[in-house]
Amino acid sequence: MYGHSGHGTFPNVISCMAAGMDMTPLVTKEISLDDVPENLKLLQTDRENCKISAKIN
Secondary structure (H helix, E strand, O other): OOOOOHHHHHHHHHHHHHOOOOOHHHOOEEEEHHHHHHHHHHHHHOOOOOOEEEEOO
């Protein structure tokens, strides 16, 4: 069906978002596009970061 859909997780998250759940607390860091390469490693190794958002300037 969908990637990452084990135990109905993906459809449940989509339903929560559609119902108005605020997802912004999940963004742990905002970076520029230039900082993406070094932060990819961070996402793989640092469990304190769950979602890093890259901003286009």
